[in-house]
Amino acid sequence: MQKAVIPIIVALILAISFVLVANIGSNTAVSIKNKGYVTVKGFAKQAIQSDLGIFEATVVSEDPDLKTCYAKLAADMKKLKLQLAKKYSVDGKELFIEPARIQEVYKINERGYDTDEFVKYVLRQDVKVESKDVEKIDKISSGIIDILDEGVKVNIEDPKYVFTGLESLKVEMIGKATGNARERAGVIAKQGRFRLGPIANVRVGVFQITPLNSTAVSDYGINDTTSINKEIKSVVEIKYFVK
Numbered sequence: 001m002q003k004a005v006i007p008i009i010v011a012l013i014l015a016i017s018f019v020l021v022a023n024i025g026s027n028t029a030v031s032i033k034n035k036g037y038v039t040v041k042g043f044a045k046q047a048i049q050s051d052l053g054i055f056e057a058t059v060v061s062e063d064p065d066l067k068t069c070y071a072k073l074a075a076d077m078k079k080l081k082l083q084l085a086k087k088y089s090v091d092g093k094e095l096f097i098e099p100a101r102i103q104e105v106y107k108i109n110e111r112g113y114d115t116d117e118f119v120k121y122v123l124r125q126d127v128k129v130e131s132k133d134v135e136k137i138d139k140i141s142s143g144i145i146d147i148l149d150e151g152v153k154v155n156i157e158d159p160k161y162v163f164t165g166l167e168s169l170k171v172e173m174i175g176k177a178t179g180n181a182r183e184r185a186g187v188i189a190k191q192g193r194f195r196l197g198p199i200a201n202v203r204v205g206v207f208q209i210t211p212l213n214s215t216a217v218s219d220y221g222i223n224d225t226t227s228i229n230k231e232i233k234s235v236v237e238i239k240y241f242v243k
Helices: 002-026 066-088 134-150 166-192
Strands: 037-049 052-063 095-097 101-108 114-131 153-156 160-162 196-204 208-211 229-242
Touching: 037 166, 052 066, 052 134, 066 095, 066 114, 066 134, 066 153, 114 134, 134 153, 166 196, 166 229
Parallel strands: none
Antiparallel strands: 037 229, 052 114, 052 153, 052 160, 095 114, 101 114, 196 229, 208 229
């Protein structure tokens, strides 16, 4: 009885081993899932440079008197616009200013609730600079903080760097990844002594747009806006009929 069991155990071990090998293959470049099909992953990567920079900041003014608060905001905005124009050569086409927003602040009691006791007005005005000169945006973001020395209260956001030709480039990257998949499949077919037939199925993976030399990956894709120089990565999975 024991002798009859041994061949069954050996067969199970071999079966498990084949499954593990297949899983390893699917995690690399190619896996043969069923007879008559071969699945290949193609990769493409390309360096890109951002061609649009965005700087955003909010000027803040606070005072118990509304008229005084507005006057201070106007003066601070004038200082900011003057520095952007003189120090960084920002022109009117690059500068966008939103209407001011007003907030009334009341004293908070010991329980954390607002009381009826008025404290001050807070005015906020958003400023945005958009420029194709991304180096200009980089200089503004790192240097504009000097305006604090002039008594201007400003909240500065991290700059954003965007590549505006992304949609057309995505199509090109899919083509490159598809070509890479075809090349890989050809090598496998030659070694496996079979011929590739027509495509049975194609699955395009999400794009990863990251800073140069980054290894970051996300299941939902990445669209980096923190760096001027970055790279786009594309993955395509293609299932071919096998002859």
